[in-house]
Structure formats: structure tokens, C-alpha cells
Amino acid sequence: MAVLPLAYLAVRSFERGGGVVWDVLARTRTAELALRSLSLAVAVTAACLVLGVLGAWLVARSDLPGRRAFGVLLVLPLAVPSYVGGFTWISVAPGLTGFGGAFVVLTLVSYPYVLLPVAAALRTADPAVEEVARSLGRTSTQVFFSVTARQVRPAALAGGLLVALYVLSDFGAVSLMRYEAFTLGIYTSYRATFDRTPAAILGLVLVVLAVALTIGERRARGVVAHRGRRNPPTAPLGRARVPALAGSVVLVLLTLGVPVASLVWWLVAGTSTFSVADVVKTTGNTIAVSAFGALLTLLFALPVGILAARHRGRLVRGVELAGFAGHALPGITVGLALVFFGIRFAPALYQTVPMLAFAYAVLFLPLAVGAVRTGVAHAPPVLEDVSRSLGHGRWRTGLRVTVPLAAPGVLAGTALVFLTCAKELPATLLLRPTGVDTLATELWTRTEVAAYAAAAPYAAVLLVVAAIPALVLDRFLGGER
Amino acid sequence: MRRRARTVTLVAALLASTVTACSSANDLIIYSGRNEQLVGALLEQLEEAVGIDVEVRYGGSGEMAAQLLEEGQGTEADVFFSQDAGALGAVGEQGRLAELPADVLGMVPESYRAKDKRWVATSARARVIAYDPRVVGEGELPQAIEDVVDPKWKGKVGYAPTNGSWQAFVTSVRVLKGEDFAKDWLEKFAANEPKRFDNNISILKAVDEGQLPFGLINHYYWYASATEKGGEANMKAKLHRVGGGDPLALVNVAGAAVVQGSNQSEAAQKAVRFLLSEQAQRHFADQTAEYPANPAVRPGKHRLPPITDLQPPDIDLSKLSSLQETVKLLQEAGLS
Numbered sequence: 001m002a003v004l005p006l007a008y009l010a011v012r013s014f015e016r017g018g019g020v021v022w023d024v025l026a027r028t029r030t031a032e033l034a035l036r037s038l039s040l041a042v043a044v045t046a047a048c049l050v051l052g053v054l055g056a057w058l059v060a061r062s063d064l065p066g067r068r069a070f071g072v073l074l075v076l077p078l079a080v081p082s083y084v085g086g087f088t089w090i091s092v093a094p095g096l097t098g099f100g101g102a103f104v105v106l107t108l109v110s111y112p113y114v115l116l117p118v119a120a121a122l123r124t125a126d127p128a129v130e131e132v133a134r135s136l137g138r139t140s141t142q143v144f145f146s147v148t149a150r151q152v153r154p155a156a157l158a159g160g161l162l163v164a165l166y167v168l169s170d171f172g173a174v175s176l177m178r179y180e181a182f183t184l185g186i187y188t189s190y191r192a193t194f195d196r197t198p199a200a201i202l203g204l205v206l207v208v209l210a211v212a213l214t215i216g217e218r219r220a221r222g223v224v225a226h227r228g229r230r231n232p233p234t235a236p237l238g239r240a241r242v243p244a245l246a247g248s249v250v251l252v253l254l255t256l257g258v259p260v261a262s263l264v265w266w267l268v269a270g271t272s273t274f275s276v277a278d279v280v281k282t283t284g285n286t287i288a289v290s291a292f293g294a295l296l297t298l299l300f301a302l303p304v305g306i307l308a309a310r311h312r313g314r315l316v317r318g319v320e321l322a323g324f325a326g327h328a329l330p331g332i333t334v335g336l337a338l339v340f341f342g343i344r345f346a347p348a349l350y351q352t353v354p355m356l357a358f359a360y361a362v363l364f365l366p367l368a369v370g371a372v373r374t375g376v377a378h379a380p381p382v383l384e385d386v387s388r389s390l391g392h393g394r395w396r397t398g399l400r401v402t403v404p405l406a407a408p409g410v411l412a413g414t415a416l417v418f419l420t421c422a423k424e425l426p427a428t429l430l431l432r433p434t435g436v437d438t439l440a441t442e443l444w445t446r447t448e449v450a451a452y453a454a455a456a457p458y459a460a461v462l463l464v465v466a467a468i469p470a471l472v473l474d475r476f477l478g479g480e481r
Numbered sequence: 482m483r484r485r486a487r488t489v490t491l492v493a494a495l496l497a498s499t500v501t502a503c504s505s506a507n508d509l510i511i512y513s514g515r516n517e518q519l520v521g522a523l524l525e526q527l528e529e530a531v532g533i534d535v536e537v538r539y540g541g542s543g544e545m546a547a548q549l550l551e552e553g554q555g556t557e558a559d560v561f562f563s564q565d566a567g568a569l570g571a572v573g574e575q576g577r578l579a580e581l582p583a584d585v586l587g588m589v590p591e592s593y594r595a596k597d598k599r600w601v602a603t604s605a606r607a608r609v610i611a612y613d614p615r616v617v618g619e620g621e622l623p624q625a626i627e628d629v630v631d632p633k634w635k636g637k638v639g640y641a642p643t644n645g646s647w648q649a650f651v652t653s654v655r656v657l658k659g660e661d662f663a664k665d666w667l668e669k670f671a672a673n674e675p676k677r678f679d680n681n682i683s684i685l686k687a688v689d690e691g692q693l694p695f696g697l698i699n700h701y702y703w704y705a706s707a708t709e710k711g712g713e714a715n716m717k718a719k720l721h722r723v724g725g726g727d728p729l730a731l732v733n734v735a736g737a738a739v740v741q742g743s744n745q746s747e748a749a750q751k752a753v754r755f756l757l758s759e760q761a762q763r764h765f766a767d768q769t770a771e772y773p774a775n776p777a778v779r780p781g782k783h784r785l786p787p788i789t790d791l792q793p794p795d796i797d798l799s800k801l802s803s804l805q806e807t808v809k810l811l812q813e814a815g816l817s
Contacts, residue, residue: 029809090679178643188808191543192648194571196550271709332544336551343555350555430548434510434538445539449518450682 001300001362002322005329006207008337012200024201030185034205037182040102040174041167041213047107048163051251052114053156057148058244059115060122062237070248071119072470077255078112078416079466081423081440083172084459085109087447088262090176101177108255109173110166113367114159116416117374120408121155122148127232140235154221154377158370161217165210165327165366172425182206183330190332203333210328214321260463263456270453272446278437279457286438286465289353289428290421293360297368297417298410300361305372305413306402310381320369327366334363335427342431356431360421367420368413375409376402415469422465439465508534509748512549513562514542515735520562523764530755531748542568549740550575559743560752562735565645566595566602569736570799573599578738582750588757589774590789593734595799602734602798603756604771605788608650610721610729611688611703612695622695622721626654626728629697630669638675639684639696642816646681646699646733652807654728657794660810667814675816682706688718695721697729704770704783713784724792732793733801734774 013021024030058064059071077085085105089096096104129151133143174181182202189199237244304323307316326334338359342350349355379402387397403410425440432438437445439462446455509531513520517539528535538558540548546568549556561578563569572578578599586594586601593602612622623629629638641647655663676693678684684696685706703720707713723729737756739749755761762773766780772788773780779787 094679175643190547191541192567192645192808194543194546194567196547332547336547339548339551343552347555351557426544429540429544434536441539445517449516451518454518 001358002319002326002365004341005203005326005334005337005362006322008340009200009203009207009333011340012196013204016197020197021201024198025205030202030205033180033182033185034209036099036180037168038209040099040106040179040181041164043099043103044106044110044167045160045164047103048111048114049156049160051107051111052159053118053149053152055111055115055248055251056118056122056152057144058248060119061232061235062244063234064237064241064244064248066245070252072467073252073256074115074248075112075470076463076467077109078419078470079423079463080109080255080259081172081425081443081462082106082109082170083176083425083447084259084443086173086176088259091262092258097178099179102174102179102181105173105177106167106170110163113162113166113416114156116412117155117159117371117409118152120371120412121152121374122232124408125151125232130232155374157217157221158374161213161324162327162367162370164213165324168206168209168213168328169330171330171332186330186333196336199333203329206328206330207325210325211321213328214324218317256463259459263460266452266456270451270456272451272454274454274457278442279461282437282439282442282458283461283465285436286422286440286462289356289432289436289438290360290418290465292353293357293364293421294368294414294418296354296357297361297364298372298414301365301368301372301413302398302403302410304365305369305410306376306398306406308369309373309376320373323365323369326362327364329363331363331424331426331428332430334359335430338362338427339430351431351433353433353436356428356433359427359431360417360424363424363427364417364420367416368410371409371413371416372406373409375406375413379405418469419466422462507745508536509559509745509752510557511535511537511560511562511752512545512558512740513537513539514545514564514568515562516564519769520764523761523768524562526760527752527755530758530760531751533745533748535752546571549577553577554742556740556742558740559745559749560737561600561740562603562737562756563600564735565649565801566600566734566736566798567801569595569600569738573597573738573799577741579741579743579746581739581753585750585754585757588754588777590776592793592795593774593788596797600736600738600799601753601757602736602774603761604765604769604774605732605734605791606646606771607700607722607791607793608646608729608731609698609700609703610695610723611685611698611718612721613688613691613693613717614719615691615717616694619721623729624723624727625725626658626666629729630666630673632673634673634694636674636676637694638670638673639678639687639693640675641678641680641684641698642811644680647697648807648811649733649801650697650728650731651811652801653731653794653796655807655810656796656800657728660806664810664813667810667816671814671816685718689716691717700785701770704785707783708770722786722791726792726794728794730791730793731796732772732791732798734798735771736774 055074059067059074064070082105085108089105130143130147133147171183171187175184186199186202189195304319308320338355342355384397384401387401423440425444428438428441439458443455443458511524524537542564549558549561549572561572573595580598581601586598589602654666681698681702684698685702687693688696700720707716710716737753739746739753743749757775759778762775762778765771766773767782770783772785776787776789
């Protein structure tokens with residue numbers, strides 16, 4: 001499945017011979033843009049790791065006032081499409097452009113990629129290890145860095161990888177913030193020179209970068225801590241309570257306050273109008289295609305994630321790696337790959353919801369695989385052995401034992417995929433059934449002609465739709481306590 | 482657990498089945514790179530003119546061109562309606578557009594249709610100079626591209642570097658005047674410290690509010706702004722049209738074509754003919770303030786000169802797509 005986009009890119013890259021490939025690769029601009037994208041990815045990932053781990057600890061372990069509310073609010077920025085984030089920031093701070101602008105916008109919309117898995121890991125990690133460290137005389141800070149940080153390292157790095165790949169594949173924010181990144185070359189190919197070959201070659205370069213990042217993450221991942229038998233206690237913040245609360249409030253204001261304030265302003269100041277019936281219908285469409293996409297992605301991610309957590313064979317690594325490559329590609333590339341294969345080999349499914357869901361699965365598989373893998377790794381394999389010894393088969397064991405144990409991680413992954421499907425634009429435009437609009441496509445159509453007042457309700461509903469999985473997630477995880 | 486999984490699958494399938502499209506081979510399918518907000522109402526009227534059900538798929542023109550090319554002969558599209566000529570040219574070059582009948586082509590002036598007869602312009606937009614008459618006298622205004630880089634305009638010109646029309650303009654400078662001239666001109670332009678803006682709208686706003694002497698924009702923004710302000714008399718900014726085939730007078734078009742191998746080619750031709758009809762051309766002139774491509778239709782609501790009075794540079798509009806080089810040149814001049 002993940003091989004489809006790669007095969008497509010290879011076909012398009014080499015259709016005019018290797019000479020063209022070399023010409024594109026040898027341009028100094030190609031290397032320059034790759035470097036610019038990589039440096040942005042590194043900076044954003046570092047910032048997201050800090051924000052994500054701190055935020056996760058606060059909502060999962062501390063006695064932060066309003067912890068449950070923050071658990072939802074801090075995840076919601078995931079629902080802000082990078083193009084909306086970019087747009088609202090430009091209107092608030094017109095001077096914020098280039099590297100700084102792209103850095104701020106991408107960090108603020110993607111840190112939850114780290115926060116979600118780390119929060120899940122913190123909620124399930126064995127508190128006994130921390131207690132031992134504390135009983136040996138370590139201070140809280142020392143315990144955090146020597147024990148807790150290690151327990152969440154795999155989850156944090158998995159999230160960090162997703163952030164890095166997301167930054168590599170993003171076009172919306174970087175183009176709005178006028179930072180010339182690698183995807184610009186790809187989009188210029190499609191939009192300005194109407195030549196698919198350079199776009200495909202550059203896509204292959206992105207895949208190589210993604211593979212390198214994925215391998216790097218795997219090297220640094222470390223061993224996953226086992227799940228504890230009881231839930232970790234809440235740590236009192238003490239004097240840090242006020243700054244922690246202030247920090248969380250500021251983060252929510254920056255990530256949600258700015259877009260929401262812009263939406264309100266659009267509604268008040270604009271003259272364009274909208275129809276409630278259309279918004280309702282579009283919302284239904286979005287929930288349906290995103291739910292289908294999320295479930296299909298989960299279906300593919302479960303076997304890959306479980307295998308990746310339990311076995312370390314070469315084949316498994318290869319499969320996981322191929323899945324991650326899809327995530328570094330811009331939606332338009334994956335969309336066109338499925339146009340290419342879909343119309344040739346599955347014309348009956350072309351431009352139907354199942355094919356759109358399939359495209360989502362190719363694009364967002366890593367979001368679910370990472371979560372499933374981390375979740376499964378937390379479940380002690382001994383329980384599976386017990387189930388097997390009781391005569392249950394491999395599949396039955398997987399379904400009855402492994403999946404429920406890994407449920408928090410799996411659920412987090414599915415919620416992530418749902419949110420990401422809901423805001424996906426380029427592949428949706430290419431593969432949706434003709435005439436079916438989603439919140440993202442309606443938002444695009446209106447912002448393109450500067451009909452902001454008409455666009456605002458769609459953006460607002462997108463936030464609300466995204467809040468549903470965030471709430472479910474919090475309830476599920478919080479209910480365990 | 483298993484039961485829950487089954488329920489979830491069932492619910493998802495039910496949800497997905499509510500999202501149905503009703504397109505069939507008997508419908509006319511239009512791929513529109515033009516925005517639904519601009520042409521949606523018009524394409525609904527088109528259904529009546531064509532006589533069969535019409536399904537419209539919206540997207541970006543460049544992305545749709547790529548999609549049409551990837552779909553190849555399997556495509557269900559019958560008509561491609563594009564925001565710019567470059568996308569039409571790219572699809573036509575690969576043999577994916579059918580020749581249009583002579584009577585359709587004959588509805589527009591020669592420079593507004595493809596030489597290979599595979600697409601026809603439906604409306605046009607012109608590059609203009611928006612100026613503040615309180616600051617700049619009519620006699621002082623640039624008459625050619627060289628005048629814009631005169632040192633007397635230092636810090637007084639506005640432009641929108643990320644705008645597609647600005648880039649098409651620079652491409653036309655390269656194509657018409659050569660690479661060396663373009664490079665030299667851009668360097669002088671950069672040395673004159675032009676003011677950069679996010680888009681055409683903010684340039685026009687700055688001119689109108691007296692913050693900027695003049696800026697390079699597309700003509701229809703002025704008319705849209707005038708409508709919003711309740712009339713052309715309320716506009717402080719004025720438009721200056723350069724003629725004489727100068728790159729400053731560049732005209733770009735939106736256009737339509739019939740897809741090669743369409744199983745509804747007759748209806749598709751009807752659709753293109755409709756887009757050039759009085760009804761559709763009036764829509765472009767009145768609703769989007771574009772120049773009607775059909776010179777028989779005179780703009781009513783907005784005081785636009787007839788398209789035949791424009792003196793645009795002689796340039797193959799579908800060749801405005803050599804942008805890779807343009808982007809490079811802009812970067813070297815520090816203008817990107």
C-alpha cells in the first residue's frame with residue numbers, strides 16, 4: 001500500500017530518462033531548499049518536544065488547576081489546518097514571516113503530535129520506578145530527567161518524528177509565511193510550470209529525507225517501559241503552580257486564541273454570508289469520510305504496529321519504514337499517485353469515499369502505527385503468553401489481549417488520524433466524489449476569494465469536530481484514574 | 482470487543498454510504514479550476530443551456546491539469562474550465578484536449594484562443610497601475626516598463642511578490658524583452674526599494690488611503706473594491722492602463738476546453754459555447770469585473786473598455802508557464 005506513491009514517483013521521475021533526474025537533483029536550488037526544509041524541521045521538532053513533553057506531564061501527572069480542560073484544549077490545535085494557522089497569524093502579526101513565521105505557526109499546530117503519545121505513556125508508565133528513585137534520595141527534577149524522561153522517550157521521539165515529517169510535507173504554512181521550503185519546488189512544478197516530472201523527482205528526495213529521519217528515530221528510540229499495575233500518583237506542583245498555569249494559558253491563547261479571535265473578527269467585519277444547511281451537510285460529510293479514513297488507517301496500522309512492537313525482523317522494519325515515507329510527501333503527490341493507479345486498476349472505486357479513505361490511510365498510517373506500536377510495547381508480552389497457553393490462537397490473543405492493553409495508544413492514534421483527515425485538503429480535492437464537499441474544501445474555496453466571513457463558520461465547525469475525538473480521548477484515559 | 486468493532490464498522494459504512502455522489506456517464510462533468518464562489522451560480526445556469534445534468538468538480542487549475550493528465554484516457558471529465566491559459570496549454574500539449582469547432586473559436590478575437598484550436602478564452606484580466614491622483618499627476622505616469630524603475634519613484638511603487646499575476650508579468654518581461662533585459666530591469670526595480678504587499682487588495686487599499694503613490698495590480702480588484710464602497714465615484718485610487726504592447730499591459734485569461742475522448746462531446750461543446758454567450762459573458766463582466774472575451778458583449782455595470790481596445794503584448798498566453806526561471810531571477814534580484 002505504502003509502495004504505491006513510491007512506484008508512482010519512480011514512474012514519473014524516470015519517464016524522460018535519468019538525465020532529467022540528474023538535472024533536477026544537481027540544481028543548487030534543490031540542495032538549498034532541502035537544507036532549508038530540514039533546518040525548519042529540526043527547529044520545529046525540538047520546540048515541539050519541549051512543549052509536548054511539558055504539556056503532557058502537566059495534564060497527565062501534575063495537580064495543575066483545570067487539568068482535564070487543558071487536556072482537551074492543548075490537543076485542539078491539531079484541528080487547526082496549517083494554512084488557517086498561517087493565515088490568522090499573518091493577519092495578527094504581519095511582520096512574522098520567513099523562518100520565524102513558519103517556525104511559530106508549525107510549532108503551534110503540531111506540538112500535540114508529541115503531547116498525545118507522551119501523555120498516554122505517562123498515564124500508563126509504572127510509577128514504581130520513580131518511587132524507587134525518589135526513595136534513593138533523588139529530587140523531583142532529578143527523577144523527572146533520570147526516570148520519567150526515559151520512560152516517555154520512545155513516545156516523545158515517535159511524536160517528534162511525526163512532527164518532523166509533517167514539517168517536511170507542509171506547504172500551507174510555509175507558503176503563507178513566505179518561507180521557501182522544499183515543497184515550494186514541488187508545488188511550483190504543478191501550479192506554475194505544469195510539469196509533473198520535477199515534482200516527482202523532488203518527491204523522491206523527500207522520501208529519502210523521511211527514511212533517514214525514521215532510521216535516526218529508531219536508533220534513538222530506546223526500550224519502552226512496561227505498563228504499571230496501578231496508575232501513577234499526581235505530583236504536586238507547589239511553587240511552580242502559578243507559572244505552569246500561566247504557561248498553559250498562554251499556550252492555549254497562542255494556539256487557539258489567535259485563530260478563534262480571527263474567526264470572530266472575520267464574522268463581524270466581513271460582508272459575505274453563509275448557509276447553515278450547507279455547513280451542517282458539509283460537517284456530516286467531513287465526519288463520515290474522516291471516520292472511514294481513521295478506521296481504515298487503524299485496520300492497516302494494527303498489524304504493522306503490533307509486529308513492529310513485538311518483532312524486530314528486517315521485513316517488519318521495511319514495512320514500517322515504507323509507511324513513514326508516505327507521511328513526508330505532500331498530499332498532492334499521494335493524491336496524484338492514487339489518481340494514477342486508481343483510474344487504471346480500480347476505476348469503479350475512483351473518486352469514491354473508499355478510495356479517499358485509502359488515500360488518508362497512505363498519508364496518515366504513521367500517525368496510527370506509531371501510536372499502536374508504543375501502546376503495544378507498553379503491554380507486557382507475558383499476558384499474551386498466558387492467553388496463548390490457555391489455547392487461544394494468535395488472532396484471538398491479539399484481539400482479546402493485546403489490543404485492549406494497547407487501547408489508550410490505539411485510541412490516541414485513531415483520534416489523531418481522524419483529526420488529520422478532517423483538515424486534509426490537497427488529496428481530498430483530487431479524490432473526493434464529485435460534488436462532495438468537506439469542511440476543509442469549503443474553507444479553501446472561500447478563503448481563496450477572500451470571503452472570510454463565509455469561511456469562518458467552516459473553520460469554527462472544524463475546531464468543534466476535532467474537539468469530539470479529543471474529548472472522547474480524555475474521557476477514556478481519564479476514566480482509568 | 483469484537484461486537485464493538487463490528488458496530489463501529491457498521492456505523493462507518495452507514496456514514497460513508499450517506500456520502501454519495503450522483504455522477505453518471507450520462508452527465509456532463511466539468512473540472513473547474515475557477516473558484517465555486519466566482520462561477521458556481523453561472524455553472525448552475527449552464528445546466529439549463531446544455532440540456533443534461535451537469536456535475537462540477539472544483540479544485541486549483543494547476544492541480545486539475547495534473548489530475549487530468551494522470552487520469553489520461555480514463556478520465557470522466559468532459560470540460561476543463563481553467564483560471565489561466567498555462568494549465569490549458571499544458572493539458573492540450575499532451576493531446577488531452579479536443580479541437581473546438583470553428584464557430585466557437587470565432588466568438589473571440591484571435592489572440593484569445595489557442596493556435597492549435599484546443600482552448601478558448603472565456604474572460605480576461607489585465608495588469609494595470611493603480612495610482613493616487615492626489616500625489617501623482619496623470620502626465621507623470623509610466624508609459625512603458627522602463628519608466629517604472631525611474632529613480633524618481635524610489636520607495637513609491639507597491640507590488641505583491643507572491644502573487645501569480647506578478648510572476649506571470651515578470652515571465653512576460655523575460656519572454657518579450659529577453660533574459661538580460663529582465664535581469665537588469667529587476668535589479669533596478671529592487672534598487673528602487675519597492676514596497677512589498679501580501680496581495681493586490683492590500684496594494685489597492687494603500688493607494689486608496691493615500692499611503693502609496695502607485696502599485697502594480699490586476700484591474701478587477703479596483704472594480705470589486707468600488708462595488709464594496711458603493712460606487713466608482715467613492716474610489717480615491719485611479720487606474721492607469723499602459724498600452725502599446727508593453728509588458729505592463731499584459732492580459733491573462735481564464736478559458737475553457739473540451740476534453741479529448743469525452744463521451745459527451747456535443748454537450749461539452751454546448752457548454753463552452755454557453756460560457757461565451759451573452760448570459761455568461763455578462764456574468765463575468767458584472768460579477769467578477771473581468772473583460773468579456775466575446776467582444777460582442779459590452780460590459781454594463783462596470784466601465785470597462787472593450788477587450789479589443791486593450792493593447793496587450795503579443796505573447797502566447799499558454800507559454801507564460803516557464804516560471805522556474807522566473808522564480809530564480811526574482812530570487813537573484815532579492816524580490817521573491
